[in-house]
Amino acid sequence: MATLAPECEDVYADVRSDASETDWAWLKYTDNNNIGVGGSGSGGVAELAKNFTDDECSFGYVRIITGDAESKRAKFVFVAWTGDNAKIMRKARMSVHKANVKDVFREFAIEVLASDQDDLDADKIKATVVKAGGANYMGQ
Secondary structure, three states, rough: OOOOOOHHHHHHHHHOOOOOOEEEEEEEEHHHHHHEEEEEEEEEHHHHOOOOOOEEEEEEEEEEEEEOOOOOOEEEEEEEEEEOOOOHHHHHHHHHHHHHHHHOOOOOEEEEEEEHHHHOOHHHHHHHHHOOOOOOOOOO
């Protein structure tokens, strides 16, 4: 079982808030069973992706705006990152710890399991979110 730092709930609320410019949060391991906030920002998927490295496991949460001129909607994406060169025990723990992270980061349209920067292409992620949203009258 992983323990999330209290500020994880705060950054989750910040990303979800329509009043905040913050649109992503990055969670990282502070030791074997503790997860804390590694960063947050307003640069979308591309900025979030810069935090993920090949030798570690971590989590991300990002707001994506979808819709058309008549209707904008915020959708959220949960990212579970397992770098290809991360230690095998960290990868194993992460599979269990993901449930603890999802206890706080509860609401999201899609989950992205990523191990390579190509998995975090902003356009591909947005297209997947739009497709998961159902009706699409604007051909997005």
